[in-house]
Amino acid sequence: MALVVQKFGGTSVADAAKIKAAAAKAVARHDAGDRVVVVVSAMGHQTDLLVDLAGQITAQPSAREMDMLLSTGEQVSVALFAMAIHALGREAVSLTGSQIGIRTDSRHGKARIKSISTTKVAKILEGGAIVIAAGFQGTDQHGNITTLGRGGSDTTAVALAAVLGADRCEIYTDVEGIYTTDPRILPAARRLSSIAYEEMLELASLGAGVMHARSIEFAKKFGVPVMVRSSFKDGPSTMILPADRAKPRPASGIALARDEARITLEDVPDEPGTSHAVFSALAAAGITVDMIVQNAGQGGQTDISFTVASDDFQEAAAVSRRVAAELGAGGISCDDDVAKVSAVGVGMAREEGVAGRMFQAVAAAGINVRMITTSEIKISALVDRADANAAVAAVHAAFGLETPSPAEVAEGSLEEGPKPSPLEVVRRLKGMEDLAIEDCVLDSSQALVTIVGLPDTPGAAAEIFAAAAAAGLFVDMIVQSHPRNGRAEISFTVPAGDAERAAEAARTAAAAHGATVADVPHVAKLSITGVGIRSHAGVADRLFKPLTDAGINIDLVNTSETRLNVIVAAKHGKKSLRVLRKAFGLPAAKSS
Ligand code: ADP
Ligand code: ASP
Numbered sequence: 001m002a003l004v005v006q007k008f009g010g011t012s013v014a015d016a017a018k019i020k021a022a023a024a025k026a027v028a029r030h031d032a033g034d035r036v037v038v039v040v041s042a043m044g045h046q047t048d049l050l051v052d053l054a055g056q057i058t059a060q061p062s063a064r065e066m067d068m069l070l071s072t073g074e075q076v077s078v079a080l081f082a083m084a085i086h087a088l089g090r091e092a093v094s095l096t097g098s099q100i101g102i103r104t105d106s107r108h109g110k111a112r113i114k115s116i117s118t119t120k121v122a123k124i125l126e127g128g129a130i131v132i133a134a135g136f137q138g139t140d141q142h143g144n145i146t147t148l149g150r151g152g153s154d155t156t157a158v159a160l161a162a163v164l165g166a167d168r169c170e171i172y173t174d175v176e177g178i179y180t181t182d183p184r185i186l187p188a189a190r191r192l193s194s195i196a197y198e199e200m201l202e203l204a205s206l207g208a209g210v211m212h213a214r215s216i217e218f219a220k221k222f223g224v225p226v227m228v229r230s231s232f233k234d235g236p237s238t239m240i241l242p243a244d245r246a247k248p249r250p251a252s253g254i255a256l257a258r259d260e261a262r263i264t265l266e267d268v269p270d271e272p273g274t275s276h277a278v279f280s281a282l283a284a285a286g287i288t289v290d291m292i293v294q295n296a297g298q299g300g301q302t303d304i305s306f307t308v309a310s311d312d313f314q315e316a317a318a319v320s321r322r323v324a325a326e327l328g329a330g331g332i333s334c335d336d337d338v339a340k341v342s343a344v345g346v347g348m349a350r351e352e353g354v355a356g357r358m359f360q361a362v363a364a365a366g367i368n369v370r371m372i373t374t375s376e377i378k379i380s381a382l383v384d385r386a387d388a389n390a391a392v393a394a395v396h397a398a399f400g401l402e403t404p405s406p407a408e409v410a411e412g413s414l415e416e417g418p419k420p421s422p423l424e425v426v427r428r429l430k431g432m433e434d435l436a437i438e439d440c441v442l443d444s445s446q447a448l449v450t451i452v453g454l455p456d457t458p459g460a461a462a463e464i465f466a467a468a469a470a471a472g473l474f475v476d477m478i479v480q481s482h483p484r485n486g487r488a489e490i491s492f493t494v495p496a497g498d499a500e501r502a503a504e505a506a507r508t509a510a511a512a513h514g515a516t517v518a519d520v521p522h523v524a525k526l527s528i529t530g531v532g533i534r535s536h537a538g539v540a541d542r543l544f545k546p547l548t549d550a551g552i553n554i555d556l557v558n559t560s561e562t563r564l565n566v567i568v569a570a571k572h573g574k575k576s577l578r579v580l581r582k583a584f585g586l587p588a589a590k591s592s
């Protein structure tokens, strides 16, 4: 007898007929002998309607009352869902988040789950009834109703599956699974039979709206297999699994974050402490920063650029203006009409020339790339919002995503197999959704190539990385700065043994554009791994502060959901490792 959690999204319970059809699915599973917990979203666009209604009363509704209001959407649908099951002659009990015992912190509108009681749910299941749980909501320690953030019912479902030890969490929605990109943007998008946790986490956090990113944090941390399938059509689905079972490829999917804004602090002092001043102020304002790029710096000054979601733009700009003044910087410049296109794939880290392929495709479509950042499993490019859809199409085609790769796993074979194990770090967490840091390691064998004075035209980055690929170089971290006075900078790391060859290839490619290559120093890369690194505001800043205090300058930084990488001078490698392990509460490394 298996235990399954089935989650039905808003479109799947949009009217009475759809609720009855969804209830029939739960009943069929129950009748087949499984124990069933159903998690339901609010009907159709009910949450949007409630947000709109509040807006008609006041421009600034209290966050507590907003949660009180929004939680009613799910309370309606669980009651109706339970009635639909009763009408089919089976037992069902609906429960709100508070009745289940979903305890969260007090951040209204974006609360994080601390713990979930299983007592009540287990008792109802034992009695042979189906449990219908309200998604998206919980209560804080004072009994106030909280909500988890838009799309949060996915997170309720996977978190419940985690604490109940469910065999599987099934997400029923209006598409047949996870596609290579949003099928509404690109009709050529194709359903994947499987995708790795890390890839889904990254895609969701980079803009793919199909899953709430935090639900995949739970899945990865607690080892929950997740299946995504259509509510309306029986047939194939997508399994979200550990990377070794999901058969990843260089790019598994493309995500688009359409509403991004870019802010640059110009001419700030190029010394330890500057980044910390900027990002601690943003973290204190609760703003999550995304792409972070710092120029190589000339004459003791540098530019720091980053992106935020458009919703946070006004506040982030105000904070940046204040910090710029405090630092004696030149001022700030911004763009509120940019979008971020990202290619994601666990297989990327093992293949040469991936970045070149992506930039070549974007350049061939005549699209200018404003900023670039990468991590081991993703490449993000900032483009003008008007170019966003064309950039998605170009990158999708460049990675051949419209056709299945030979490595893709046969349908059906994924649904069986052992349950993934929870991560070791889970045992040390106080709250279920706390930031989970697993390790921090040092790689002292890299060299840093910096090209300055590149023209701000489509294709410049593509040519640099085409030259690197032609030279057989394995490029690791890449950043391209926001251009100043029509000139941009690109930095990337290569294995230290390839430094000379990389410098040579870069010099030739740069010279064709009137750009130059700076010294190629030996550098050290520190990697902090875990889950929730980008979704918790202020993690990057936890890295800037101890390095600043130790007087260590940061050359490059990049982030993903599961990694935070930083490049420092080779001579600071061991010291950086010591201070970072301490700052993140890890025991001292044996070799240092
Ligand atoms: P639900 O209400 O069931 O939670 P959502 O609207 O939150 O459904 O998510 C489903 C939608 O996500 C799809 O209709 C699709 O347009 C969008 N989407 C974005 N990226 C992807 C992707 N990579 N694969 C599938 N769907 C995607
Ligand atoms: N009803 C909530 C929303 O629309 C939560 C969810 O559907 O996941 O955001």
Ligand code: MG
Residues within 6 Å of the ligand: 009, 151, 154, 209, 210, 211, 212
């Ligand atoms: Mg959703």
